[in-house]
Amino acid sequence: MKQILISLFAFIFSLLGWSQSSSHQRVAITLDDGPSGVLTEQFLALFAQYDVKVTFFQIGQKSVEQTGLCKQILEQGHEIGNHSWSHQRLTELDRSSVRREIEAFQSFCIDSLAYRPVFFRAPFLKQNAYIDSVIKNNQLATVKADIYARDAMAHLSHEVIIENLNKSIPDGSVILCHERQHTLEALKMLIPIWKEQNYEFVTIKKIIE
């Protein structure tokens, strides 16, 4: 039944004008706001099934309570990016709080995971010149996005997410998703279709190589 549904979706999308690309295209899925326990594990299982590598932009407060899961993410070839310690609007914080939000995340990863994140995404994508300077001082690079799942709200149907991602995805695109149940359901439908269209899913580091 699932296979039939996937084929049906592939057919509908091809009618809607998705690029039925025969060439090899590299795309980076990014998943924000985790880790989220069992849900993260379900994303990892899906990615392992289809050999998809992604970048998790994690929150420090959640990561520190789930060190084992963070290690699992790295062991499976995914990347962890800095999404701040507690996901506040950094543009509304004083300078020392901004530094703490960014640097506490780096310290946690270095000390507990023996891993130094090299990419940063600001909460709510809000950044200013001072934040830019802290990023630079910590040898981080800001990652924005080209394609948005618009999936951050708690209760959405996965059909809405599929519709939001129903577009031609150019080579080198960064797709912004969140760790949500509806996003997992949408990606379960979309990844097999994308794979059939010859998309390769890689980390940010790979995409900028």
Ligand SMILES: [Zn+2]
């Ligand atoms: Zn976020």
